[in-house]
Amino acid sequence: MKLKRIIMGFFIFTVLCAGVMASVSPAMAWTYRIKKGDTLFKLSKEFGATVSALKNNNGLRTADLILAGDTLWIPDAEAEPMQNSRGQSDLYLLARLISGEARGEPFLGQAAVGAVIMNRLNSKDFPNTIAGNVYKKGEFESVSNGQIWEEVALSALKAAEAAISGYDPTGGALYFYNPAKIHSKDNWIWTRQVIGRIGRHVFAI
Structure with missing residues (x-):
């Protein structure tokens, strides 16, 4: 019984760790720290995303509400950056x-x-x-x-x-x-x- 509990505990721990790892990667690689002078229009051209997509992805009501030093999440940040036959x-x-x-x-x-x-x-x-x-x-x-x-x-x-x-x-x-x-x-x-x-x-x- 004790061995069974140990095995079950290890299984639960492994599942939880896997969930945490999945939740933090690779999204962190797809964030951008806003610099002075940045605008959503400028960043939309830089990243190939629409202003609307940037606003929706970051919960912004207007295109003016970005501040230097804040983190901006790029659309599709949760996706793997490569989904084709090349490595x-x-x-x-x-x-x-x-x-x-x-x-x-x-x-x-x-x-x-x-x-x-x-x-x-x-x-x-x-x-x-x-x-x-x-x-x-x-x-x-x-x-x-x-x-x-x-x-x-x-x-x-x-x-x-x-x-x-x-x-x-x-x-x-x-x-x-x-x-x-x-x-x-x-x-x-x-x-x-x-x-x-x-x-x-x-x-x-």
Whole structure:
């Protein structure tokens, strides 16, 4: 009888612990600490969510009731950030590249950078893995200068997931560049056919 009680107690303890662990993860990874100057409109563009969704998810009555230092819960925070055939390592590596190359860009621009990498996987002219493209020698400034290892923005994670899931606002681009950073008229990138521009980046094939 005593042994039975011990076993039953351990079972209940295990179930309770599992419930606690499930309730705290991974939602905490999908919160944002509000900074001075933030507005719901600005954050909606950053995270790819609507103002209405941000308000509803945080119990806000108006878009003006956010204060610096408060925590904002992002819509779908309770969901796992990756629900497809590619692994977490691919997701986070792509998010790191997006964060390094498109920091400060709107969500559309960040997703576009991710889409370029995904498009390259289907081209015979590029490596067929995300890592192979990201670490291709001399390809990306953020890899060369180490910015790829800085803190990853939440918007970059969401943009990476969108790109891996097939979202491509570029229409098939294989290249992107910031023309303001290219000072040589003879740079090979000028020979590529431009198909669009999002934010500071030009997208080409």
